[in-house]
Amino acid sequence: MAKFGFIGVGNMGGAVAAAAAKLVHPQEILVSAGHTSHAEAFAQSCGAVASDNDTIAQSAKFVVLGVKPQMLEQVLRQIRPWLEIRTDAILVTMAAGITMQNIADMMGGGYPVIRIMPNLSVQVGEGITLYDANDRVRQEDLEEFLAAMSATGKLDHVPEHLMDAGAAVAGCGPAFACMFAEALADGGVACGLPRQKAREYAAQMLLGTAKYLQDTSIPSAVLKDNVCSPGGSTIQGVRALEQGGFRSAVMEAVIAAYEKNKEFIK
Numbered sequence: 074m075a076k077f078g079f080i081g082v083g084n085m086g087g088a089v090a091a092a093a094a095k096l097v098h099p100q101e102i103l104v105s106a107g108h109t110s111h112a113e114a115f116a117q118s119c120g121a122v123a124s125d126n127d128t129i130a131q132s133a134k135f136v137v138l139g140v141k142p143q144m145l146e147q148v149l150r151q152i153r154p155w156l157e158i159r160t161d162a163i164l165v166t167m168a169a170g171i172t173m174q175n176i177a178d179m180m181g182g183g184y185p186v187i188r189i190m191p192n193l194s195v196q197v198g199e200g201i202t203l204y205d206a207n208d209r210v211r212q213e214d215l216e217e218f219l220a221a222m223s224a225t226g227k228l229d230h231v232p233e234h235l236m237d238a239g240a241a242v243a244g245c246g247p248a249f250a251c252m253f254a255e256a257l258a259d260g261g262v263a264c265g266l267p268r269q270k271a272r273e274y275a276a277q278m279l280l281g282t283a284k285y286l287q288d289t290s291i292p293s294a295v296l297k298d299n300v301c302s303p304g305g306s307t308i309q310g311v312r313a314l315e316q317g318g319f320r321s322a323v324m325e326a327v328i329a330a331y332e333k334n335k336e337f338i339k
């Protein structure tokens with residue numbers, strides 16, 4: 074029996090599968106995609122085995138659903154007959170806004186289901202993946218799964234009812250952070266910096282600030298105050314951000330993403 078089967082290896086399924094291939098023998102990982110050529114190309118890139126949905130449903134212990142939420146029902150309908158004759162398969166979903174109960178309902182029965190919410194940064198081993206599992210998942214199986222996922226970055230257990238809120242920060246956040254990085258670089262270019270240097274400074278500054286916040290546990294508001302010398306330039310920048318509604322815009326972005334996540338729930 075293969076350990077992992079990834080149905081869908083696009084942006085996110087592919088990033089999680091590639092991370093798993095660092096810790097699980099790649100030959101234990103089956104992958105499928107909508108286009109066979111995509112599955113083959115992905116398999117070749119990390120040493121996994123190109124396969125198909127039916128084979129994965131028949132033989133993988135962890136059946137990881139990496140398709141878009143709107144494709145999920147169709148894929149589950151396809152693999153359901155295979156899973157019905159097995160007792161040892163564990164479904165893993167990463168679909169935004171779809172609960173473990175939704176998955177069980179679509180499958181017409183009680184299945185062990187693990188729900189994960191990874192983010193873009195799993196591609197560089199610095200992701201934050203939120204997870205929860207239903208009560209049919211045995212602790213040792215959950216631990217085996219999490220151990221294989223550990224190359225993605227941090228893993229954090231969160232009760233499922235908080236998953237959509239967590240996803241709005243951790244899952245959608247990379248897009249917001251990239252917009253901030255882009256705007257910083259644009260500002261630098263407007264002040265005469267070459268584009269490449271402006272981008273590099275913005276990215277390294279974000280990395281360093283995030284590390285500082287994590288390593289010291291200093292609240293971000295205190296760190297901000299520490300950088301603002303009385304009468305200095307940073308507080309003038311803070312003033313400009315407040316005039317532009319920066320903090321309110323970011324809060325609204327998270328709330329809008331959260332509301333959209335909830336909309337997906339059937």
Ligand SMILES: NC(=O)c1ccc[n+]([C@@H]2O[C@H](COP(=O)([O-])OP(=O)(O)OC[C@H]3O[C@@H](n4cnc5c(N)ncnc54)[C@H](OP(=O)(O)O)[C@@H]3O)[C@@H](O)[C@H]2O)c1
Binds near residue numbers: 083148
């Ligand atoms: N992107 C993110 O930042 C993010 C964050 C958290 C969670 N998620 C979740 O991750 C899931 C995947 O999103 P994504 O952004 O990775 O999507 P994506 O890049 O579009 O990838 C979708 C994958 O599904 C495959 N696929 C489509 N139909 C299939 C079928 N019938 N059988 C098998 N595979 C099929 C596609 O194959 P082809 O390439 O051959 O078409 C592709 O490999 C979604 O549920 C999303 O909510 C995404």
